[in-house]
Amino acid sequence: MSKRFDMDLFLAGVLSGSHATRQRHVRQAKIIQAEIAQRWQRELPWAWQRKHVVWFLDHRLARRCKVTRYYYLLTVRLLVRRLEKPWILKCQTKIR
Template identity: 75%
Template sequence: MSKPFDMEIFLAGVLTGSHATRQRHLRQAKTIQHEIAKRWQRATPWAWQRKHLVWFLEHYLAGRNDTTRYYYLLTVRLLARRLETSWTFNL
């Protein structure tokens, strides 16, 4: 029996800021995880490639408000920092 992936524990080391900011990052990271898992069957961030996050930013958020896209970009950058990659993302 395997445990579900806990995004809160995964991001615990890199989350900073107010309680509301940390909760927003967690909520958005879970949304990103869910959509990538649904599209590519990659359940954990360790299995993700840069293309998965680029897809999320470019296609999943395509019709969203610029502010929403910006806040998701911040969360994606936080995920990349936690994964210790050199990936860069822009809008």
């Protein structure tokens, strides 16, 4: 019997800020995880490659507003920091 992956616990070490901000990052990370798992059959973040994350940012968020894409990029950066990967992800969106 396998346990479900706990995204709250996974991100606990890199989360900071207000309670609402932390909850938003966890919620968005769960959405990212579900989308990558559905498309690529990669359940755990340790199995992700850079192409999976870039696919999510480029294809699943393509029709979202700039602010939404920016907030998801912030969550992805937290995931990358937690995974200790050297990935550089650039945002096409400039927020002013």
